[in-house]
Amino acid sequence: QLQLVESGGGLVQPGGSLRLSCVASGFSLDYYAIGWFRQAPGKEREGVSYIDISGGSTNYADSVKGRFTISRDNAKKTVYLQMNSLKPEDTAIYYCGAHRKYSDYQRGRIFGSWGQGTQVTVSS
Numbered sequence: 001q002l003q004l005v006e007s008g009g010g011l012v013q014p015g016g017s018l019r020l021s022c023v024a025s026g027f028s029l030d031y032y033a034i035g036w037f038r039q040a041p042g043k044e045r046e047g048v049s050y051i052d053i054s055g056g057s058t059n060y061a062d063s064v065k066g067r068f069t070i071s072r073d074n075a076k077k078t079v080y081l082q083m084n085s086l087k088p089e090d091t092a093i094y095y096c097g098a099h100r101k102y103s104d105y106q107r108g109r110i111f112g113s114w115g116q117g118t119q120v121t122v123s124s
Helices: 102-106
Strands: 003-007 010-012 018-025 033-039 046-051 058-060 068-073 078-083 092-099 118-122
Touching (some): 018 118, 046 102
Parallel strands (some): 010 118
Antiparallel strands (some): 018 078, 068 078
C-alpha cells in the first residue's frame, strides 16, 4: 500500500527555519509527483508546494514563494520542504501526497490516504 510519512515539524520562533521530510514506504517515488499541503485550525487543507517526477519542475503557493524550497531524493525515497523565514501564519499540520500529475495536486487528489502529518508551530 502506498504510504507517505511526514516528519520534521516542531515549534520555532518567527523568522526561524525547519526542514520537513516526506518518506515513501513500500513503493518507489520514481513514478510520482509529490505535493506538500497544510491545514491550519478551522481552515481547509491547502496546497503549499509541488515537485514533478523528475524534480525539474516545482510550484509554490504565493504565500510561501521565496521562503520555502521543495526538493526530492528518489534514492532515499524522500521529498523535503525547506521552510525559511517562518511566520505565525505558517502554523499548521503539514501533509504530503503522491500525484500522477499537477492537476491532481491542484484538486488535492492523492494516491492512497492522508497520513498523520507533522505539526509546525511558529510562535514567540
